[in-house]
Amino acid sequence: MSFNSKNYYELREAFEKKHLAAAERAEARRTALAGKIDGLSEIDDALSSTAARIMSAAFAGKEGLGDRIAGIRRETEELRAARAALLEAHGYPADYTDVHYDCEKCKDLGFVETKMCECFKRALVLRGYETSGLGALIGKQTFDNYSLDYFAGEDRERMRQNFAKIRSYAENFSKSSDSLLLMGGTGLGKTHLSSALAKVVIDRGFDVLYTSVLNMIAEFEKAKFRGEQDDTDRYFSAELLIVDDLGTELGGSFTESCLYNVIDTRICKGLPTVISTNLTAAQLSERYTGRLFSRLLGVYKPLLFCGRDVRFEKK
Ligand SMILES: Nc1ncnc2c1ncn2[C@@H]1O[C@H](COP(=O)(O)OP(=O)(O)O)[C@@H](O)[C@H]1O
Ligand SMILES: [Mg+2]
Numbered sequence: 001m002s003f004n005s006k007n008y009y010e011l012r013e014a015f016e017k018k019h020l021a022a023a024e025r026a027e028a029r030r031t032a033l034a035g036k037i038d039g040l041s042e043i044d045d046a047l048s049s050t051a052a053r054i055m056s057a058a059f060a061g062k063e064g065l066g067d068r069i070a071g072i073r074r075e076t077e078e079l080r081a082a083r084a085a086l087l088e089a090h091g092y093p094a095d096y097t098d099v100h101y102d103c104e105k106c107k108d109l110g111f112v113e114t115k116m117c118e119c120f121k122r123a124l125v126l127r128g129y130e131t132s133g134l135g136a137l138i139g140k141q142t143f144d145n146y147s148l149d150y151f152a153g154e155d156r157e158r159m160r161q162n163f164a165k166i167r168s169y170a171e172n173f174s175k176s177s178d179s180l181l182l183m184g185g186t187g188l189g190k191t192h193l194s195s196a197l198a199k200v201v202i203d204r205g206f207d208v209l210y211t212s213v214l215n216m217i218a219e220f221e222k223a224k225f226r227g228e229q230d231d232t233d234r235y236f237s238a239e240l241l242i243v244d245d246l247g248t249e250l251g252g253s254f255t256e257s258c259l260y261n262v263i264d265t266r267i268c269k270g271l272p273t274v275i276s277t278n279l280t281a282a283q284l285s286e287r288y289t290g291r292l293f294s295r296l297l298g299v300y301k302p303l304l305f306c307g308r309d310v311r312f313e314k315k
């Protein structure tokens with residue numbers, strides 16, 4: 001698990017705020033109640049002096065110290081009980097002015113000592129969905145709602161294998177996973193299986209970025225004109241990058257060099273990438289330079305999608 005580091009730091013800040021806000025809300029409830037319930041302020045003042053009393057008891061010398069402290073503790077317990085009874089007599093729960101956290105385990109800090117709390121992990125996964133680029137697709141196109149019924153004969157067997165490979169790829173994804181090239185005509189479920197794959201890998205705690213090739217090139221163009229590199233960093237650093245619809249972008253040397261840069265850098269860093277395309281191997285070799293083509297066909301594991309466009313089969 002290594003998550004997206006920007007998400008991580010933003011969430012740590014948000015959790016710290018949440019932790020403080022819970023204490024502020026409790027204090028606001030206490031102040032409001034003090035105005036309504038006679039005697040509450042006196043009890044609270046007495047309770048808040050406990051620590052100081054223990055201190056001065058300690059300074060008063062060792063003799064009888066244990067007894068003096070036990071006495072203070074007993075009084076404190078009595079004060080707490082009286083306070084609870086007072087609140088309840090006015091119709092409030094005894095813990096009404098206590099600090100309440102969404103997660104009592106970590107007090108909304110996200111960490112228990114140095115260990116990440118489950119609530120923080122869940123928040124990271126949700127943030128991971130938001131920053132994955134998949135938007136509304138996430139959770140809609142899943143392995144569960146993928147069906148082989150749309151395919152017949154040999155196609156079906158091939159698609160069954162593709163499905164099994166992609167599912168197991170997702171469930172076993174690691175930083176040393178292969179890169180995949182999903183090839184085949186429109187409507188054969190390449191995008192569907194890519195988003196299903198993305199969700200499972202995000203759920204397992206990895207930083208995933210999904211993008212169409214058009215969107216990726218547009219981001220590089222923006223960065224070039226603005227002279228910023230920031231927005232495009234993630235293409236080189238995400239633990240899994242999924243590039244959809246390779247071949248739909250306008251050709252040209254800028255586009256080609258962006259694609260080459262991303263693909264080659266990720267191979268050099270050993271970062272897995274999943275690319276899908278409607279183009280055949282022959283069309284890819286015609287369209288891209290030898291150095292790009294050779295990386296795609298030489299390094300990526302190809303999966304051939306076949307059959308009839310599912311969008312027509314579904315009607
Ligand atoms: N085997 C399948 N089972 C269920 N729905 C499918 C299947 N294959 C494709 N679809 C659906 O058909 C539509 C087109 O699929 P899509 O993944 O976009 O195809 P591609 O990316 O290969 O062009 C999507 O709505 C997708 O959810
Ligand atoms: Mg598609």
Ligand SMILES: [Zn+2]
Pocket residue numbers: 103104105106107108109110111117118119120
């Ligand atoms: Zn927690």
